[in-house]
Amino acid sequence: MDFCGKSDTGRVRPTNQDNYLISRICNNSVLCVVCDGMGGANSGNVASEYASEIFVEKVKKYSASKINSQGIMSLDSDDACVILDNAVHDANSAVYKKSQSAPIYNGMGTTLVAALFCDDIVYVINVGDSRLYLISDNQITQITHDHSYVQHLVDIGSLSQEDARTHPFRNRITRAVGIKNSLETDIYSVDLSSLTLGYLLLCSDGLSGQLLTEDIYSIISSDIDIDVVTDVGGELSDKVDRLIESANAAGGPDNITAVLVKYTNIESDPPAVLE
Helix, strand or coil, X not given: CEEEEEEECCCCCCCCCEEEEEEEEECCEEEEEEEEXXXXXXXXXXXXXXHHHHHHHHHHHXXXXXXXXXXXXXXXXXXXXXXXXXXXXXXXXXXHHHHCCCHHHCCCEECEEEEEEECCEEEEEEECCCXXXXXXXXXXXXXXXXXXXXXXXXXXXXXXXXXXXXXXXXXXXXXXXXXXXXXXXXXXXXXXXCCCEEXXXXXXXXXXXXXXXXXXXXXXXXXXXXXXXXXXXXXXHHHHHHHHHHHHHCCCCCCEEEEEEEEECCCCCCCEEEC
């Protein structure tokens, strides 16, 4: 697997409150996380950076016992769920505690979407409306489910997906890291072993809110039929750049963050991390 992440302030916001991290856990495992902070220019930045750092630190701590002396992690779905859930709850507690420490931090919080790759399985945890997509077999699939007011209206049949894109409350989320001392998460797993080739995209709503799903698919799937790509790093960097440029061309009203992962089902060297 190969990984590339980038973040952009966009065309309207004065600061970037998004944050992302790509961190190698061991020889066969990499962790990706995207956070979209909220709560003001200063506190939104703090919430997203603090949550992502604490989350990665805790995943490394809780997964250490699953890594053997050769640096190989053995993980089943139950283990992964416990590791990710405990780590995000620790991040939630840390951000919430900091939000109570000074008036400038009151009410801050952040979305969080993360993917823990271990061999051919990816374990995903989500809080808020940052997303993870799987692009494979000539289609794009949204793996995560938004925790937002408009998604709730869509779920109960009161709003169409098309109308949800322009709803005045489309940015209101119903779950966030650090808002309360308690937290509810969603956890998914995706088995990639049946795929010859696939891409996974983690992104903030500054990207998904400005681009149609088919536009995201078109950019990521471009040149997908080329048999051999000699510069995978360049390929991923170019596609992330094009995603961000397209979101900015659509208005860029929010910060834009994308982490793109390329999976190929072949025996290869340990995954490369590109930042």
